[in-house]
Amino acid sequence: MALDSIETPFGKADLVLGGSGTFFSASASHFTPVQLVGVVGSDYPLEKLDALAQRGVDLAGVEHAEGASFRWRGRYRHDLNVAETLETHLGVFSHFSPKIPPQFLDAPFVFLANIDPRLQVDVLNQVQRPRFVACDTMNFWIESRRPELVQLLGKVDAITLNDGEARQLTEHANLVKAARWIMKQGPKIVIIKKGEHGAFMFMNDSIFFAPAYPLEDVFDPTGAGDSFAGGFMGYLAKTGDLSEANLRRAVVYGSAMGSFAVEKFSIDRILEIGPGEIAERVARIRQLVSFDQEPAE
């Protein structure tokens, strides 16, 4: 849970709600009740979390620590696919050790957002036999915590990571080979996110691809990947169906949620939308890739 300060070619936002857990929860809350675990500092505008609570996000796992909240200041220039980090202050995050409230321990669907893989493993050791576990990660942990990250891979059902991270982790430039390498470490499902270029899901011998919805106005790409993960996991938790057909749908719901995230700063757009808009965007993504292999008779 972060306070983000962001500059894009279209505007600026100061100290707005950010962080993987925040985007994930806001997005997943469109599909299922969410239990959020994270940490905020004494400077955090707690009243802004009311919107999440009203959407069914249980905040009992949000620790209130003394000190400054995690802050990230970033900039996007013309190429909105590349975030330039100007400042990162860990604040209370530097000593964070997730404590899962007792009433969260039997969650059937668990998402381990991007954090030190040692803490991701620690969370898994606390919860009771979840039905489906997915994790995310980032370049920093791939560099500094590779053995712990590889150990984590042996304990999860799915991983979401971006294409650059997949290449860095596996040392394969080719994404098909990269996904295969990751699957060998444990996850049955590997989702490689390519930002505006869409996302692949690798599963058994099958590959699924969902495009990113082509928006005319991308306002701020921050949080798209976590909103994707929230849509994916939220849809799976809602439906309880882990068949390949349903996982494919979940990826498309993820893509739809990612496309909403980038339309405004922070979680603003995610909080605005309703089921009709989500269904419409999923239908548009379907229309975007639809074709008949043979002409109709």
Place this chain on the structure above:
Amino acid sequence: MALDSIETPFGKADLVLGGSGTFFSASASHFTPVQLVGVVGSDYPLEKLDALAQRGVDLAGVEHAEGASFRWRGRYRHDLNVAETLETHLGVFSHFSPKIPPQFLDAPFVFLANIDPRLQVDVLNQVQRPRFVACDTMNFWIESRRPELVQLLGKVDAITLNDGEARQLTEHANLVKAARWIMKQGPKIVIIKKGEHGAFMFMNDSIFFAPAYPLEDVFDPTGAGDSFAGGFMGYLAKTGDLSEANLRRAVVYGSAMGSFAVEKFSIDRILEIGPGEIAERVARIRQLVSFDQEPAE
């Protein structure tokens, strides 16, 4: 029509058949008879064109000029999406002025491959009322022949260009805006190719997206875009159907042909494949993006 010398992380090829017209013709020949117009020099290994002739490519429009053939020497490193040009020798291409043989003048489907837009307009002035005209272009002409290129846009039904070129031509970073800008200049159909990230077709208010088929082994990306164009135009010419449903299929056939082109150097893989392999790859692309919006009852 070029002689290419290429280095990739997987091998080298010296003075192999290359050039837009060559890749386009080889690819389109899987769908329809092709009439190729181009120029080769006195050093060109004409016997290598036999394979094209045997596939139904009419070479009557290939001018044999005194001097060296166009030569391109390029290199791809780890990122196969980026070609590094080491040398370009225009040779006989520098004075090329396309002369369309009389028996080609009534071609209903015309593709103006990447060349000086003044020559593309000149070709259009020679042919008789084609039913469907598409063109390609590149950064060099966008910089040096912008007015002539914009004039050409007013005379074509469709354009294929890559994402970087679309951004450079239109000065819009956003591809939806870029496509809209191009459509205002004339083309009803704008195809933006994104290499390994697939291709968009913009048409009226609709957007279609075809992914690139995710290959485990990409050998040499040279010619993928022209092979795409050959598949697209070849399929349209074969079917004679310009409905949106059929244009979508044509884009997928284009994507399939592009994916074959990169599996070997030059047109080697394109010459090997048959209708069964093409149909299978189209089916795989369909499977890659298939999902049901709602669970089956």
